[in-house]
Amino acid sequence: MSFTVAIDGPAAAGKGTISRAVAAHFAFGHLDTGLLYRAVGAHTLDGTPAVEAAQALVAEDLESDALRTPAVAQAASKVAAIPQVRAALIDFQRAFARRAGGAVLDGRDIGTVICPEAEVKLYVTASAEVRAERRYLELEAKGLLVSREQVLADVRERDARDMGRSDAPLKPAEDAVIIDTSDMSIEAAVARAVAVIEARRD
Numbered sequence: 001m002s003f004t005v006a007i008d009g010p011a012a013a014g015k016g017t018i019s020r021a022v023a024a025h026f027a028f029g030h031l032d033t034g035l036l037y038r039a040v041g042a043h044t045l046d047g048t049p050a051v052e053a054a055q056a057l058v059a060e061d062l063e064s065d066a067l068r069t070p071a072v073a074q075a076a077s078k079v080a081a082i083p084q085v086r087a088a089l090i091d092f093q094r095a096f097a098r099r100a101g102g103a104v105l106d107g108r109d110i111g112t113v114i115c116p117e118a119e120v121k122l123y124v125t126a127s128a129e130v131r132a133e134r135r136y137l138e139l140e141a142k143g144l145l146v147s148r149e150q151v152l153a154d155v156r157e158r159d160a161r162d163m164g165r166s167d168a169p170l171k172p173a174e175d176a177v178i179i180d181t182s183d184m185s186i187e188a189a190v191a192r193a194v195a196v197i198e199a200r201r202d
């Protein structure tokens, strides 16, 4: 039996951590859909046209560590505004959502476009300043040289592009439960997500 949890929200709000924890808790499969756009973005940085890269994407493309850099994140946000790129990635995401045993998909348009019938929709957010600080600490821990100002500017630029595009803009689904993690520990945010899902499963 399928059971889909859609988790959307802006960059560095805690979606990834919450999605992984929820998937582990319920033994659901997890798809970080941002990786699809990052993999396409990475191919464009190598010179491949975006639509061609999206149509030729294979599972191994999602496994590279190089997808986690700020340059690839910006490239991902740019290719994500191209309707033919989004269209090429829909079937894979919908098939994953229907897998037996349950699925968690996190991204920007899961509850609004990819899985509007999802049993649970969460919208995980936090202030731009809090998200930028978290992303800065992550990048610093990986040894990447960036300034706090640059990370905040990147977060704001990506928010504006992801929320402002005409195809599948980032916004909460009407029936999404909003989790604002600005002043929440990760444990509290995960506990809230688990509680919402448990309530829907009953």
Ligand code: DC
Binding pocket: 011, 012, 033, 034, 035, 037, 038, 073, 076, 077, 080, 081, 106, 107, 108, 109, 110, 158, 162
């Ligand atoms: O979640 P992330 O930071 O890895 O996503 C990278 C970019 O991909 C993000 O800025 C916008 C795009 N994206 C999208 O448009 N739709 C999704 N479902 C997931 C990501």
